[in-house]
Each structure stands twice: as C-alpha cells, then as structure tokens.
Amino acid sequence: MSSAVARRAAMPPGPRLPALAQTVLWAVAPVRFGRSCTRRYGPVFTARILGFGDVVYISTPEGIRRILRDDAARFDAAAANESIRFVVGEHSLLMSGGAEHTERRKVLMRPLHGDNVAAYVEVMESVVEQEIRRWPPGSTVRLLDCFQRVTLEVMIRAVFGITDSARLDRLRALVPRLLAVNPLIILLPALRRRFGGVGPWAAFQRLLAEVDRIVIAEIRERRARIAADPGSRGGDVLSLLLTQGGENPPLTDRELRDHMVTLLAVGQETTATQLAWFFERVVRAPGALDRVEAAVRAEDWKVLDAAIHEAIRARPTTLDIGRVVTEEWTAEGYTFPAGTLFAVSLGLLHLSDDLHPRPDDYAIDRFHPVEPPSAHFLPFGGGSHRCLGASLAMVEMRTVIAAVVRDVRLRARRAAPEAVTPRGPMLVPRRGAEVVVVANRVAAGRE
Ligand code: HEM
Incomplete structure (x- = not known):
C-alpha cells in the first residue's frame, strides 16, 4: 500500500466519489452534501475537495469543544483563512x-x-x-x-x-x-x-x-x-x-x-x-x-x-469554520497527522x-x-x-x-x-x- 493510500485508510470514512464529483456537490449544495455524508458516515467524515484536498468534517459537541477550546493551541485558524489574506x-x-x-x-x-x-x-x-x-x-x-x-x-x-x-x-x-x-x-x-x-x-x-x-x-x-x-x-x-x-x-x-x-x-x-x-x-x-x-x-x-x-x-449562513492541526492529534478514534484540515461544522451540529x-x-x-x-x-x-x-x-x-x-x-x-x-x-x-x-x-x- 502506498503511504498516501495508507494515510487515507486511517482517516475517517467518506464518500468514494471522485474528488471532482464531491467538489461539485459540496459547491452546489453544501448543506445537503454535509447532511447526507453525516447520515451515511457519522458526524466525523472525510471529504475530498479540489483546491483543499482531504477535509475532515467534524460536528460532535466533544470534537468541536476540543478543537475550539481545550486543544485550541494545537490548531491554526489563520492557515485556514489563507485564501482571503489578499482581501483582509x-x-x-x-x-x-x-x-x-x-x-x-x-x-x-x-x-x-x-x-x-x-x-x-x-x-x-x-x-x-x-x-x-x-x-x-x-x-x-x-x-x-x-x-x-x-x-x-x-x-x-x-x-x-x-x-x-x-x-x-x-x-x-x-x-x-x-x-x-x-x-x-x-x-x-x-x-x-x-x-x-x-x-x-x-x-x-x-x-x-x-x-x-x-x-x-x-x-x-x-x-x-x-x-x-x-x-x-x-x-x-x-x-x-x-x-x-x-x-x-x-x-x-x-x-x-x-x-x-x-x-x-x-x-x-x-x-x-x-x-x-x-x-x-x-x-x-x-x-x-x-x-x-x-x-x-x-x-x-x-x-x-x-x-x-x-x-x-x-x-x-456558513456551514463550518476551518482549522489546520499543527501537530499529531488523536480524537474520535483517529490519529490525525499535522497539517490535517478540519471543517469544524457548527452548521451540522445545529x-x-x-x-x-x-x-x-x-x-x-x-x-x-x-x-x-x-x-x-x-x-x-x-x-x-x-x-x-x-x-x-x-x-x-x-x-x-x-x-x-x-x-x-x-x-x-x-x-x-x-x-x-x-x-x-x-x-x-x-x-x-x-x-x-x-x-x-x-x-x-x-x-
Ligand atoms: C449573525 C451574524 C454573525 C454570525 C453568525 C457570526 C459568526 C461568527 C463565527 C461562527 C465566528 C468564529 C470563526 C472562527 O472561530 O474561526 C466569527 C468570528 C468573527 N466575527 Fe462574526 N458573526 C456575525 C457577525 C459579526 C459582526 C457584525 C462582526 C463585526 C462587525 C463580526 C466580527 C467577527 C470577527 C472579527 C471574527 C474573528 C474573531 C477571531 O478570529 O478572533 N461578526 N463570527
């Protein structure tokens, strides 16, 4: 197994559709896409979005609390906002x-x-x-x-x-x-x-x-x-x-x-x-x-x-907020490598x-x-x-x-x-x- 495949196997499950198809669904109907993935794979799933790569969606109260509060020092919000640096x-x-x-x-x-x-x-x-x-x-x-x-x-x-x-x-x-x-x-x-x-x-x-x-x-x-x-x-x-x-x-x-x-x-x-x-x-x-x-x-x-x-x-008005983990992080039964991008989904929680x-x-x-x-x-x-x-x-x-x-x-x-x-x-x-x-x-x- 190549290392990329091994890494993906260790990630939470998610749709098997090609990245392009997932990107289109995500871009056209993000709430429907997020809710149907949650129903199928649970509140922690991995989507593949062109331009972002693997994105781990998380909408459990415990996971969200850890990312935003308890373990916040290990998460970078600015890295997830990089795409709007040229505006702000x-x-x-x-x-x-x-x-x-x-x-x-x-x-x-x-x-x-x-x-x-x-x-x-x-x-x-x-x-x-x-x-x-x-x-x-x-x-x-x-x-x-x-x-x-x-x-x-x-x-x-x-x-x-x-x-x-x-x-x-x-x-x-x-x-x-x-x-x-x-x-x-x-x-x-x-x-x-x-x-x-x-x-x-x-x-x-x-x-x-x-x-x-x-x-x-x-x-x-x-x-x-x-x-x-x-x-x-x-x-x-x-x-x-x-x-x-x-x-x-x-x-x-x-x-x-x-x-x-x-x-x-x-x-x-x-x-x-x-x-x-x-x-x-x-x-x-x-x-x-x-x-x-x-x-x-x-x-x-x-x-x-x-x-x-x-x-x-x-x-x-927005489904989630972005965070990039800066060091290895274990949660929800998975060990996520440094650099993993999370979509902390307040919308799916609600x-x-x-x-x-x-x-x-x-x-x-x-x-x-x-x-x-x-x-x-x-x-x-x-x-x-x-x-x-x-x-x-x-x-x-x-x-x-x-x-x-x-x-x-x-x-x-x-x-x-x-x-x-x-x-x-x-x-x-x-x-x-x-x-x-x-x-x-x-x-x-x-x-
Ligand atoms: C109903 C309206 C609003 C909603 C639902 C909302 C929601 C949010 C959420 C969920 C965040 C957290 C983002 C994160 O953790 O990455 C945020 C951050 C922020 N919001 Fe709002 N917001 C609203 C209106 C406003 C208004 C009116 C202002 C100021 C004029 C504002 C200024 C900010 C700022 C500056 C941050 C960044 C805080 C930081 O990174 O420390 N928001 N907002």
Missing part, C-alpha cells in the same frame, strides 16, 4: 494566531464591547426606518437585498463613522461588488494573475485599490481631525481605535485599514443574510410571526432572542437529529424558556476566536426585526421554503427571502 490584509485578526492574535483581539474588543454597541442603536433604527419606508403595501420585496443595504449602512456609519456623502455613496456602490468576489479567485490561486489587466483578478484588484484609497483617506483625515480637536472624536469603531490609550503603540494606517476591512468582510453579509433567513423561516412557521410581534410589543426580548437563535440554528429533534422544523420553544446546552448550540463559535461582533450582530438583529414587525405586516410570497443556495461564502435563500408587504404604517407617501 496581513494585519487582520483572521491572519494571526497565538500571542499575536490575542494582542490584535484586545485592540478590537473594546470598540465592539456591548456598552459601546448600545450607542449604535439610534443609527440602526434610523437606517432601518428609512429602508422600511420604501416598501409600499401590496409590493413584493426581496429582504436579502433590503437587509444588505441596512447592514452596509450601519457598518459605514457606526463602524467606520463616515459622514462625507461622496465617500458614503462610493462605498455603497463598491462594497457589495467587493464582497461578491468571484469565488474562483479565492479557491484557485493560479487565477490570481493580471492577464494584461483583463479578467477577474485584475478587476478585483482595481476594486480593492479603490476601496483602500477611500478607507485610508478616511483614516488619515480622521486622525488629523482628532489630533487638532480631540473633542471631535465620534463613538464609531474607527474613532475608538484611533484614540485607544494604554501601552500599545498607535495603530498604523495599514493596520487600521486591515481591521476595518476585516470587520466589513466578516460582519456585514453575515448579519444581512441571517436577518433574511429569520423572516424566511418566521413567515412560514405557523404562529411564529404572531409570536414575534407579541414579544416585540411586550418587549419580551428573551422570546425575540429565542426566535433569532432558532433561525441561526435552522439556517446557518442540524443534528440527535441533539435537536426534528431539526427541519422552526420552533421558537427550542430556545425558550430553556435553552439547549451551550455545547449543542454555538452560533458565534467559541474559544479564542469566538465572534467579536456577536453583541453588535445581536443588537442589530433585534433592532431591525423589532422595527420591521412594529410597522409592517409581511407574508411569504410562496408557501414553499426557499432553497439554501451558496453565494460567495454565504448560504443565502435562493429567492432572496421574497415576501409580500401586506400592510405598512410608515410607507412613503402614506402620511
């Missing part, structure tokens, strides 16, 4: 590990802390109100597009603190194109060539350069403005990063740029997509929308959070029949009044890489949902659930969460 930059939190990661995280933690985030609610309310006014009664709206606009606006104003209207307009146009980066250039480094200035890489480079110019110009101007008048500092994340005290040396323009683009890359589409899935689920589950409306009226935030958590469980009975049903009571054990539900990951924007995301989702259900009555455009469809790194509702606006108290022109 070398100073990004996503590109660091160990002590360097701890340092970078500390820097970003304070501005994204719950107390600061509460100050963004006013901006969020005004942004969502403006969006809702554009939904005339009787019309069909694609909520994913609407919430993309809302979360981008919140990001530009509350996180970047940009008020210059020319810059705002330009970023509004550029960012969606930047985030819709052609997945082929993420997966296939060989395509990252300029080919004489034509093709997806050259186009992406031009886009990134323009976003960088705007972000760096904003950083420089803000730095100068705050230096001239410290009282002009805003409460946004960029201003807080520019003025943080302590022993740390001030952040360079490039470091700030990488932090800001990272927040944009990981925070905007996730929240928009999760909001779209929330309504896609809630308008279809019998009684769920009424329950959410009653909770908002009664300011019963526990029920609203339960409804949000259940939507995240039932419709994850869809497990054993841990969440009838996982395809949307049921708010799964999370209320008693929540499932924390090892069975990790919406924002865990351990040293746990989502830094969890407070911001939860506050934003509560605020947006509360505003929508207070003023608007929605119903599903079609009874059938929308299919889960990959779009870039996100799993989105195929029709963009289409709903019909039954009534709207604030639609433009009604007063």
Whole structure:
C-alpha cells in the first residue's frame, strides 16, 4: 500500500466519489452534501475537495469543544483563512494566531464591547426606518437585498463613522461588488494573475485599490481631525481605535485599514443574510410571526432572542469554520497527522437529529424558556476566536426585526421554503427571502 493510500485508510470514512464529483456537490449544495455524508458516515467524515484536498468534517459537541477550546493551541485558524489574506490584509485578526492574535483581539474588543454597541442603536433604527419606508403595501420585496443595504449602512456609519456623502455613496456602490468576489479567485490561486489587466483578478484588484484609497483617506483625515480637536472624536469603531490609550503603540494606517476591512468582510453579509433567513423561516412557521410581534410589543426580548437563535440554528449562513492541526492529534478514534484540515461544522451540529429533534422544523420553544446546552448550540463559535461582533450582530438583529414587525405586516410570497443556495461564502435563500408587504404604517407617501 502506498503511504498516501495508507494515510487515507486511517482517516475517517467518506464518500468514494471522485474528488471532482464531491467538489461539485459540496459547491452546489453544501448543506445537503454535509447532511447526507453525516447520515451515511457519522458526524466525523472525510471529504475530498479540489483546491483543499482531504477535509475532515467534524460536528460532535466533544470534537468541536476540543478543537475550539481545550486543544485550541494545537490548531491554526489563520492557515485556514489563507485564501482571503489578499482581501483582509496581513494585519487582520483572521491572519494571526497565538500571542499575536490575542494582542490584535484586545485592540478590537473594546470598540465592539456591548456598552459601546448600545450607542449604535439610534443609527440602526434610523437606517432601518428609512429602508422600511420604501416598501409600499401590496409590493413584493426581496429582504436579502433590503437587509444588505441596512447592514452596509450601519457598518459605514457606526463602524467606520463616515459622514462625507461622496465617500458614503462610493462605498455603497463598491462594497457589495467587493464582497461578491468571484469565488474562483479565492479557491484557485493560479487565477490570481493580471492577464494584461483583463479578467477577474485584475478587476478585483482595481476594486480593492479603490476601496483602500477611500478607507485610508478616511483614516488619515480622521486622525488629523482628532489630533487638532480631540473633542471631535465620534463613538464609531474607527474613532475608538484611533484614540485607544494604554501601552500599545498607535495603530498604523495599514493596520487600521486591515481591521476595518476585516470587520466589513466578516460582519456585514453575515448579519444581512441571517436577518433574511429569520423572516424566511418566521413567515412560514405557523404562529411564529404572531409570536414575534407579541414579544416585540411586550418587549419580551428573551422570546425575540429565542426566535433569532432558532433561525441561526435552522439556517446557518456558513456551514463550518476551518482549522489546520499543527501537530499529531488523536480524537474520535483517529490519529490525525499535522497539517490535517478540519471543517469544524457548527452548521451540522445545529442540524443534528440527535441533539435537536426534528431539526427541519422552526420552533421558537427550542430556545425558550430553556435553552439547549451551550455545547449543542454555538452560533458565534467559541474559544479564542469566538465572534467579536456577536453583541453588535445581536443588537442589530433585534433592532431591525423589532422595527420591521412594529410597522409592517409581511407574508411569504410562496408557501414553499426557499432553497439554501451558496453565494460567495454565504448560504443565502435562493429567492432572496421574497415576501409580500401586506400592510405598512410608515410607507412613503402614506402620511
Ligand atoms: C449573525 C451574524 C454573525 C454570525 C453568525 C457570526 C459568526 C461568527 C463565527 C461562527 C465566528 C468564529 C470563526 C472562527 O472561530 O474561526 C466569527 C468570528 C468573527 N466575527 Fe462574526 N458573526 C456575525 C457577525 C459579526 C459582526 C457584525 C462582526 C463585526 C462587525 C463580526 C466580527 C467577527 C470577527 C472579527 C471574527 C474573528 C474573531 C477571531 O478570529 O478572533 N461578526 N463570527
């Protein structure tokens, strides 16, 4: 037996299909592919994905806890994020590990802390109100597009603190194109060539350069403005990063740029997509929308959070997070060599029949009044890489949902659930969460 065959024999079982066929199934319908492999081979299986090689999927609570917490020092998250280094930059939190990661995280933690985030609610309310006014009664709206606009606006104003209207307009146009980066250039480094200035890489480079110019110009101007008048500092994340005290040396323009683009890359589409899935689920589950409306009226935030958590469980925006093990590691009856790539599948954990009975049903009571054990539900990951924007995301989702259900009555455009469809790194509702606006108290022109 060759050593490659021997190594593969020692790996967890997985589909025998050729790598190309597995890659196509994984790329077209990742949730269906993951769930059918789990049913057949169990919660630890090996898939062969072109561009990545053997990928070990793991969705047991014990395995996930060990990778994210107990044995975290033996796992490298940055290596698994390598494919997006060219977007987020070398100073990004996503590109660091160990002590360097701890340092970078500390820097970003304070501005994204719950107390600061509460100050963004006013901006969020005004942004969502403006969006809702554009939904005339009787019309069909694609909520994913609407919430993309809302979360981008919140990001530009509350996180970047940009008020210059020319810059705002330009970023509004550029960012969606930047985030819709052609997945082929993420997966296939060989395509990252300029080919004489034509093709997806050259186009992406031009886009990134323009976003960088705007972000760096904003950083420089803000730095100068705050230096001239410290009282002009805003409460946004960029201003807080520019003025943080302590022993740390001030952040360079490039470091700030990488932090800001990272927040944009990981925070905007996730929240928009999760909001779209929330309504896609809630308008279809019998009684769920009424329950959410009653909770908002009664300011019963526990029920609203339960409804949000259940939507995240039932419709994850990404199926897994990547880790590369840096030394031999024994778990789940296998010994994995250093360099093994793991897909830590929070999505498959949340869809497990054993841990969440009838996982395809949307049921708010799964999370209320008693929540499932924390090892069975990790919406924002865990351990040293746990989502830094969890407070911001939860506050934003509560605020947006509360505003929508207070003023608007929605119903599903079609009874059938929308299919889960990959779009870039996100799993989105195929029709963009289409709903019909039954009534709207604030639609433009009604007063
Ligand atoms: C519903 C929305 C969101 C979900 C479901 C979500 C989920 C996650 C998950 C599962 C991770 C862990 C990744 C890992 O361990 O490798 C993560 C990391 C991260 N998230 Fe979020 N996220 C959301 C929104 C946000 C927002 C709004 C921001 C900030 C503006 C943000 C910033 C980050 C950052 C910076 C990390 C990297 C943390 C680190 O590596 O130390 N996220 N997120």
